[in-house]
Amino acid sequence: MSGIEIVIGVVLGLIVNEATDLSPWLGRVLVRWAAGLEYAEDHPQRPVRTEELQALITVRPGKLLKLLTGMGFLSAAVLTRLRRLVGSDSDGSLAEALPPREYREDEPTTLVARYLFPTERYRGEWKRHWINVVKSGSIILLYGVLGVWVTQLRIKPQYAGFLTAAICVATLFLIAYRFLGWWFDRFVITNKRVMMTRGILWRRVRMVPLLRVVDIQYNQTVLGRLLSYGSFTSSDRTTRRTISQLRDLPNPNELYLRLLEEMYEPTAVEARLGVDDEDGEPAAPATDEVIAGLEKLILSIESLIVALGRSER
């Protein structure tokens, strides 16, 4: 089957789907099942949700999307049911769902506080993006699986069982170690430097003074843009050598801006932090300027027209 045939097949399928009422009907059936799974037999919400979700599927635009929504509800309901079977369903009190507001920024955790000197202004610390632990974890897992496979193929049967167990334990241990490492690693910005603290048993603290950084290259792959992570490469002011590369940082756009702000406009940071607690009055000087500019333009055009009229007379 060539590529074009596959495309035609998919497109035809979509057209048939849009032309018939199969998807909406299936969507309604799925949410009926979902409500049945989600709520227990005697739960008062069960008939309510059954009817309501069917109505929701009806008003939801897009036939294929109706089906997808139904599938979403059903898969969530299956998961809830499984969780209930295992018995770990928390009842979800208000305190758990909405704890009172809490500021975590602007106050270093003990992990980081020990590396800061007293006069330094702390601007925030961040864990790496979870993709970091997923990447390293899956590589370890891959090696583990390969190891087990090779063991089964090449090692004498009397040793194979022992070796397989050893490889499994080592793999799990390494993954756990990586996970803990990710959990405790921190990327820190202060008004003097950028710091990366790493490691659990062996501790490494790397830092780059902001004064030495001349340019920051900010890279994001396609996956990085989808999942919101990226890497920074900073170079030395004089030698232009790469002095540090930080991978898998979360929300790189915001981090990047924050870093630049710290380097070039420290007063802006002060101003921002100063007014932070008052609820933001969104004064919009930019739009004001635009309006003022437009007014000027209109006035000058009017005066030009008047002047032209005079000259004609």
Next chain:
Amino acid sequence: MVDGALVAVLDVLLDAWDGQAEIHGWEIMHRTRRSGPSVYRALDKLEEMGWITASWEELKAGEQRPRLRYYRIVAEKVDLARARTAGHNRPSPRLRPRYGT
């Protein structure tokens, strides 16, 4: 753990309260940009806590179809809801990186 969906749903309901409107489940899903199950889990929780009330859509005579359900935040809980949702998880116009991800 802060429940982001709960905050988002409350935000939408508070908005609707400001406009004196009632909104149904799909509208909430659409405006919060959250998945149906997480929205309905939040609605379940809010209904259980007595923060919201719901009423069935009224059908015209002779109409036969599943009815929508309209939600409205309870008047006494508006201030509490505003206080509790303040500062949670909303993208702010200022630079404010989230803590880890």
